Amino acid sequence: MxxxxxxxxxxxxxxxxxxxxxxxxxxxxxxxxxxxxxxxxxxxxxxxxxxxxxxxGHCHPRVVDALCRQAATLNTHTRYLHASVVELGEMLVARLPAGIDTCVFTCTGSEANDLAVQIARAVTGNRGVVVSEASYHGVTELTRTLSTDSYPAARRPDWLAVIEPPNRYRGPAGYDDPEAATRYLELARDALDALDARGHRPAALLIDLVWDSNGPLVAPGGYVNALAAEVRRRGGLVIADEVQSGYCRSGANWWGSTNYALEPDILTCGKPMGAGHPLALMATRRDIAEAYAERCHYFNTFGGNPVSAEVGKAVIDVIDDExxxxxxxxxxxxxxxxxxxxxxxxxxxxxxxxxxxxxxxxxxxxxxxxxxxxxxxxxxxxxxxxxxxxxxxxxxxxxxxxxxxxxxxxxxxxxxxxxxxxxxxxxxxxxxxxx
Ligand SMILES: Cc1ncc(COP(=O)(O)O)c(C=O)c1O
Structure with missing residues (x-):
C-alpha cells in the first residue's frame, strides 16, 4: 500500500x-x-x-448531470409541492408489480423495511414477522432484529418466525428433489405454528427474493406463492424486500417478485435506485396506505427530495434507453x-x-x-x-x-x-x- x-x-x-x-x-x-x-x-x-x-455504472454522466442540475436549482423536501418526486413516483408505479400504486420515499433500504413492517403491524394488528435464516434487512433496531445473520439465535424475540431459505445445494431439499417446494413450505408452516404457539400471529412475511445473504438463491417453482398464501391465510401481509432483487438485477423482470408471479402487498427497494445516491422506496397498495395514514403520517426530511428524485428518474431513463x-x-x-x-x-x-x-x-x-x-x-x-x-x-x-x-x-x-x-x-x- x-x-x-x-x-x-x-x-x-x-x-x-x-x-x-x-x-x-x-x-x-x-x-x-x-x-x-x-x-x-x-x-x-x-x-x-x-x-x-x-x-x-459508476458516475453515469446522465445521472451526474441530473444531480448537478437539480442541486444547482433547488433542494427542499416533500412538505412542498415539487414535480420531480411526483414524476419519479409515476415512473415507478408504471413498473411496479400489479396492485402496487402508492410510493413513499426514504433514504435507505433499512428505513424502507422499517416503515413497511410498522405499516404491516399497524394495519393487521399482529406483531409477528416471518424472515429467513441468515437474513439481512437493515440496521435500524427493528430491521436488525429482522436480520438473523446479525446476532445469535438465542437473542431472537418471541414474535420472530425464522424459516429455512430455499437453498437447493445446502438446504434440506436439493436440486434432485421434485417435492422441494412442498418440503420448504412444510418447514415454514412448522415455524408459523411455533409462532402461533408463542402467542403471535404474523403481521408480515419479509422476503428477499434473491436471498442475497444466503446466496443468491433461486427458489423451486411454486414455493414463493405458496408461502405467501400461507402467511396471508394467517392474517399477515407480504413484504417483498427488493433491495437486492429489484431494478432488473435478475435479468428476467424489473422485480424479483415478478419472477415468481408474486403480487406483494408492500415492496421495498433502495440501493440501485439512486446509482450511488441515497434513495429508497416503500411502495404499497392504496388501501394499505390509507389504513396507515389514518393512524399516522410519515415525513422523512431527505426521502424524496428533488435532487434524489431527479437522480432516480435519470437512473430509470438510463435503464430503459441502454x-x-x-x-x-x-x-x-x-x-x-x-x-x-x-x-x-x-x-x-x-x-x-x-x-x-x-x-x-x-x-x-x-x-x-x-x-x-x-x-x-x-x-x-x-x-x-x-x-x-x-x-x-x-x-x-x-x-x-x-x-x-x-x-x-x-x-x-x-x-x-x-x-x-x-x-x-x-x-x-x-x-x-x-x-
Ligand atoms: C436485502 C436487503 N435489504 C435491506 C438492506 C438495507 O439497505 P440499506 O443498507 O440501504 O439500509 C440491504 C442492504 O444490504 C439488503 O441487502
Whole structure:
C-alpha cells in the first residue's frame, strides 16, 4: 500500500473506529469510477464485479448531470409541492408489480423495511414477522432484529418466525428433489405454528427474493406463492424486500417478485435506485396506505427530495434507453456459462447459483462433504482476486459464497475478464488456501 493510503487507513482507524471494516487484506483505496471500472490511488484500474449500488455504472454522466442540475436549482423536501418526486413516483408505479400504486420515499433500504413492517403491524394488528435464516434487512433496531445473520439465535424475540431459505445445494431439499417446494413450505408452516404457539400471529412475511445473504438463491417453482398464501391465510401481509432483487438485477423482470408471479402487498427497494445516491422506496397498495395514514403520517426530511428524485428518474431513463434489463439477461446468461465452465475445472466450486447479473459460487474445501471454506479463506481468495484486478465480495450463511453482482452495464468482455481473474486466483488459492 502506498504511504498516503496506509496513513489514511491509520487515520480512519483512529477517527472512525473499529465498526468500519475493509473487504480485503490490503484495504482498497479507490479514487475514481466510470462504468464498470474503478481506479485506486496508484492509478491501477479494476473491474467492478460486485457493486450493485451503482446500478447503471459508476458516475453515469446522465445521472451526474441530473444531480448537478437539480442541486444547482433547488433542494427542499416533500412538505412542498415539487414535480420531480411526483414524476419519479409515476415512473415507478408504471413498473411496479400489479396492485402496487402508492410510493413513499426514504433514504435507505433499512428505513424502507422499517416503515413497511410498522405499516404491516399497524394495519393487521399482529406483531409477528416471518424472515429467513441468515437474513439481512437493515440496521435500524427493528430491521436488525429482522436480520438473523446479525446476532445469535438465542437473542431472537418471541414474535420472530425464522424459516429455512430455499437453498437447493445446502438446504434440506436439493436440486434432485421434485417435492422441494412442498418440503420448504412444510418447514415454514412448522415455524408459523411455533409462532402461533408463542402467542403471535404474523403481521408480515419479509422476503428477499434473491436471498442475497444466503446466496443468491433461486427458489423451486411454486414455493414463493405458496408461502405467501400461507402467511396471508394467517392474517399477515407480504413484504417483498427488493433491495437486492429489484431494478432488473435478475435479468428476467424489473422485480424479483415478478419472477415468481408474486403480487406483494408492500415492496421495498433502495440501493440501485439512486446509482450511488441515497434513495429508497416503500411502495404499497392504496388501501394499505390509507389504513396507515389514518393512524399516522410519515415525513422523512431527505426521502424524496428533488435532487434524489431527479437522480432516480435519470437512473430509470438510463435503464430503459441502454436496454439494461436485456443486458442483465443476455450478458448474465453468458456469464453463467463461463462460471459453469469454471466450476468444471475447480473442485473448490461446489455450486453455481443465481440469475441475471447476480451469481454466487458456493466454495468448498471438500466437494463430496460440501464443507464450506472458512470466512478467513474467503477473505484471502477475494484478496487474491483483487490482486488480479477484479473487485468481488462474499456472503452466505457460512461466509462461503463468492458474490458476483456487477453494475448492470457489465459487458461480455467484462464477464470474460472476471472469470479469468477468478480462475487465476483459485489456482493459487487451491495450492495454499490458508495463505
Ligand atoms: C436485502 C436487503 N435489504 C435491506 C438492506 C438495507 O439497505 P440499506 O443498507 O440501504 O439500509 C440491504 C442492504 O444490504 C439488503 O441487502
Amino acid at each position: 502506498r504511504a498516503s493510503s496506509s496513513d489514511l487507513a491509520a487515520r480512519r482507524r483512529q477517527t472512525l473506529g473499529p465498526t468500519y471494516q475493509n473487504f480485503y487484506d490490503q484495504p482498497l483505496h479507490l479514487v475514481r469510477g466510470e462504468g464498470v471500472r474503478l481506479w485506486d490511488a496508484d492509478g491501477r484500474e479494476y473491474l467492478d464485479c460486485y457493486n450493485n449500488v451503482v446500478s447503471v 436496454g439494461l434489463l436485456d443486458n442483465a439477461r443476455e450478458t448474465g446468461a453468458y456469464f453463467e456459462s463461463l462460471l459453469r465452465e469454471l466450476a468444471a475445472r475447480h473442485a473448490t466450486i461446489g455450486d453455481v447459483q443465481g440469475c441475471g447479473l447476480f451469481w454466487g459460487l458456493d466454495l468448498v474445501v471438500d466437494r463430496d462433504a460440501r464443507t464450506p471454506v472458512t470466512r478467513e479463506q474467503m477473505r484471502r481468495l477475494c484478496s487474491l482476486i483483487v490482486a488480479e484486478g477484479v473487485v468481488t465480495g462474499h456472503s452466505g450463511r457460512y461466509g462461503q459464497i463468492l458474490k458476483l453482482r456487477p453494475p448492470l452495464v457489465f459487458a461480455r468482455a467484462d464477464a470474460e475478464r472476471a472469470v479469468a481473474a477468478i480462475d487465476a486466483a483459485l489456482a493459487r488459492f487451491e495450492v495454499e488456501p490458508d495463505g
